Amino acid sequence: xxxxxxxxxxxxxxxxxxxxxxxxxxxxxxxxxxxxxxxxxxxxxxxxxxxxxxxxxxxxxxxxx
Amino acid sequence: xxxxxxxxxxxxxxxxxxxxxxxxxxxxxxxxxxxxxxxxxxxxxxxxxxxxxxxxxxxxxxxxxxxxxxxxxxxxxxxxxxxxxxxxxxxxxxxxxxxxxxxxxxxxxxxxxxxxxxxxxxxxxxxxxxxxxxxxxxxxxxxxxxxxxxxxxxxxxxxxxxxxxxxxxxxxxxxx
Numbered sequence: 185x186x187x188x189x190x191x192x193x194x195x196x197x198x199x200x201x202x203x204x205x206x207x208x209x210x211x212x213x214x215x216x217x218x219x220x221x222x223x224x225x226x227x228x229x230x231x232x233x234x235x236x237x238x239x240x241x242x243x244x245x246x247x248x249x
Numbered sequence: 250x251x252x253x254x255x256x257x258x259x260x261x262x263x264x265x266x267x268x269x270x271x272x273x274x275x276x277x278x279x280x281x282x283x284x285x286x287x288x289x290x291x292x293x294x295x296x297x298x299x300x301x302x303x304x305x306x307x308x309x310x311x312x313x314x315x316x317x318x319x320x321x322x323x324x325x326x327x328x329x330x331x332x333x334x335x336x337x338x339x340x341x342x343x344x345x346x347x348x349x350x351x352x353x354x355x356x357x358x359x360x361x362x363x364x365x366x367x368x369x370x371x372x373x374x375x376x377x378x379x380x381x382x383x384x385x386x387x388x389x390x391x392x393x394x395x396x397x398x399x400x401x402x403x404x405x406x407x408x409x410x411x412x413x414x415x416x417x418x419x420x421x422x423x424x425x
Contacts, residue, residue, distance in 0.1 A: 201301045203271065203308060211311035212269035218327060219265040221319040223378055 284392040291343040299338040307334040328371040336367035368400035
């Protein structure tokens with residue numbers, strides 16, 4: 185699969201869309217904190233919550249119970 | 250001598266924080282789109298502007314959200330944020346290489362490409378992280394077929410909701 189557009193050229197519009205580096209830093213810290221909190225206890229702990237995770241995620245997207 | 254090696258080992262491991270970087274985000278979407286294309290014998294196409302817009306939306310949501318308690322609920326929230334960020338931008342489209350007329354799932358993937366990618370991306374966060382924890386091989390970096398099939402099946406089961414979501418997407422990007 186092509187990583188760039190189909191003709192292999194990089195769309196110049198991409199570079200005009202700026203990302204705030206401070207927000208990236210905040211996002212990185214939050215992701216790392218969640219990673220530690222949820223997965224540090226081990227895969228068994230995470231697996232126990234898996235069904236709940238899937239159910240809530242689908243609910244948030246589709247609003248189904 | 251052992252400590253630097255240990256540090257290198259720790260920093261090499263994949264974690265959720267990798268998705269704060271655009272390269273990590275792009276790699277995840279590449280992996281998901283490729284896995285879907287492989288599973289259903291499709292060709293995947295990406296719109297790079299839309300992909301960057303999805304990344305920006307992902308970062309904005311992450312940095313702005315007041316997360317619930319720092320437990321699985323926070324993880325659920327970021328999965329939902331990733332799904333919403335990807336699904337609202339037309340990052341991926343698929344074209345059929347060989348169309349099986351009896352395959353309902355292929356029809357769903359062709360009709361709702363971004364929604365399928367978004368759901369599979371959300372599910373893959375858990376899959377990739379647990380795979381890292383357990384040392385499970387991902388088979389060349391792709392997602393297990395069950396993750397991809399489940400994403401398509403969710404849309405097939407909730408077709409009305411998927412259509413409503415598509416309407417919202419069209420309102421959000423009316424120029425496409």
